[in-house]
Amino acid sequence: MDTADQLPSVPVATERAVDAQLRASWLPLVLVCCTGLVSVFNATVLPMAISGIVDGLDTTISNVQLAIVAYGVFVAAFTITGGKISGVLGARNTQLLGLSVYAAGMLSCVLAQNVSVLIAGEAIAGLGGALLVPNALAILGQTYSGTQRTVAVSVLAGTTGIGAALALLVGGFLVQAWGWRAPFVLLLVVIAGTSVVASRLRLPRTTFRGTIDKTSIALSAVGVLMLVAAINQIGSWGLVLAAEGAPLSVLGLSPVLALVVIGGLVLHTFVARQHELLDADRTPLLAPQVFGSGLNRACLSGLVAVNLLMAGVSYLLPLYTQMVLGKSPLGTALMLIPISLAALASAAATPVLMRMIACRWLLTAAHVLAAASVILLAMTISNQWSGAWTLISEVALGLGIGVGLSAGSALLMETSPPSLSGEIGSARGMANFLGLCTGTAVAGAVLMSVLAQSASVRVADGSDLLSDSRIEVTTSSVSFVENDDLRSRLAGMELTSAQLDRAVEINVESRLVALRASLCVLGLAALLPIVTFRHLPSRREG
Incomplete structure (x- = not known):
């Protein structure tokens, strides 16, 4: 009777164990995504x-x-070094160390009383990121x-799309409601929670042999x-002259x-x-085969270009909408959210697209779409930020980036052996953040x-301003400022009302x-890696 009563519990217990194992198998991905x-x-x-x-620390946009x-x-x-430390x-x-360093950087940003401390805080966070970025792909690989x-x-x-969308919406709300320090406080809370998850999770570990080359x-x-x-x-220094x-x-x-x-x-x-270290049977900081493959070089150059485009747009558009259009941080977020949502949607659809379209043509199309979209945005954007074409260009840009x-x-990752996952993570991290x-x-x-x-050209063409040689425009003297700020700066130059209006x-x-x-x-920079895509597969999988 006791035996019969206990028999049904065996498959139930086994099923629960399997289910728990399947659920746990995605926890490393959750940890990596939170990071x-x-x-x-x-x-x-x-x-x-x-x-x-700029207002809070009394500093400049530069x-x-x-x-x-x-x-x-x-x-x-330092991401290549971070990959080796992993x-x-x-x-x-490595995850716990990286999160601790990152938290120290965010705390410095929260407490910053001048822009130098803010810069130092971001640099410290960058050192933490140099540990976390390559470690992410090492965990997944x-x-x-x-x-x-x-x-x-x-x-x-x-x-990337989720984080950007959250930064736009949640970050924009926090900045508008409690000031620019509030998002960094939120990041400290998230880092603390992520550290708790990392401390309780069993993560893979490989045996490291050799030494880290300091040179x-x-x-x-x-x-x-x-x-x-x-x-x-x-x-500020000039490109050639x-x-x-x-x-x-x-x-x-x-x-x-x-x-x-x-x-x-x-x-x-x-x-x-x-190469010298490898020939001498010593451990290289980065395996030479990572950059020795034409396919890897094509993928990495593509990542540099896409991140370059994404970072440039993410810097320019908030600057313009706030400084020119006078939008609040939350208002700016709502205007830019189509890019992030489109990037999130296209990234989610990428595994399906990779089975339908050869990678060479898929990535080529993505870069062409992103480049064409940002150029279309440049042609249609105005001091009002309105119109269907502006929205279309934002969505198309997000699709290409994703x-x-x-x-x-x-x-x-697919074309590299698991033993090189850490090395690939380092190279990917360097490409991503070099682009950013x-x-x-x-x-x-x-x-x-x-x-x-x-x-300078417009001042020179304006005889009413040129006749009074008090206005001088150079690369070192010009700044991206609001109209009211410009009026206050020119107030002491004894300009007439007409001259002041013309300057604005x-x-x-x-x-x-x-x-x-x-x-x-x-947009043009996003097209450059296409010449390397000849190394990518021209036929779809399967």
Whole structure:
């Protein structure tokens, strides 16, 4: 009787164990996605809070741009090192360490009383991100395989759209209701909860043999930092010829060229160093085969371009809507939410699309769509921000970005062995954040350069302003400011009412020209990786 009573419990217990195992199998993905949401939220919310930070810390837009860039620069510079640390410490310990460092950075941002502390806080968060980004793909690569891995990577890519949407809506509301520090407080709470999940979760761990090459760490970090620093200073130092703001010049040339050349040589030395280490039976910081594959190089270049486009647009549009249109952070969020929602939808559909369309043509279409959309946005955008074409261009841009990010990441993981998942995660992280910080830097440089040139031409053409030579427009003197702020700055120059109105009109016209030029440059940049897509599969799976 007792035996008969106990028999039904056996299959029930077994079924419950299987169900619990299946539910637990997705917990690593949940952890990775929560971490990704934190990273995207932080990168997106800063542009949303730009006007509040400028007023609250009594600083300039250029300094806030530096804070935005600092986060991406430090992730890009140290993510390769972070991938190797993940192999040494294990995924769980690396996740906890990365979250702790990230929390320290966010706490610095919350307590910042000047823009220098804010920049330092974002840089510290970047170091935490350099641990978390490669660790994410290492976890997915070692936990999942086959179709499950494709779905997991696509879901992770979809967190970009979710994080951006949350940053726009939740972040915009928090900034408007409680000030620009509030989103960072929220991030601290989320990080604390994510740390609790990570501490209780069993994550895969592989045995690491060898040592971490310190020379490779220095070469990778210095090379990336020099390249991004050069791009970030194009607007104030000049691209080819040295501008007035350049700290030095040789034969009249800008130091930007020297930084780009030296940074490129340093990264070339880093790659050569990895081959030397491998030939000497030592452990390279990054396996040379990661960049040795034409397919990997195509995917990584595509990720750089898509992230460059996404970051540039995320920087320009909130800046324009708040500084020009006078929209609140929440109002700005509502105007930009179609991009994030479209990116989320297309990322979710990418696994299906990859089975229907060959990756070469899918990624080509995504880049062409994104580039055409941002150029259409540049052509249709105005000082009113209205019209069906503006909405259409936003949605199409989001669709292109979502597919570009998701398909590129998934193809990288599908074609690489699980043993290289950490290395691939490092390369993907460097590509993503190199694109993010470069996008902000390029957008800002083009914006300020074109703004100065456009304003200078219009001032020169205006005889009423030119006759009174008190107005001088240069790249170092011009700034992206609100009309009321411009009036207050010109108040002490004894301009007539007509001259003051004309100066404000020039400001309005020049800002729109600069915005359109910046968007077009970003769109053209998104097309560049297409030449490398010849290395991608031209036939669909199955």
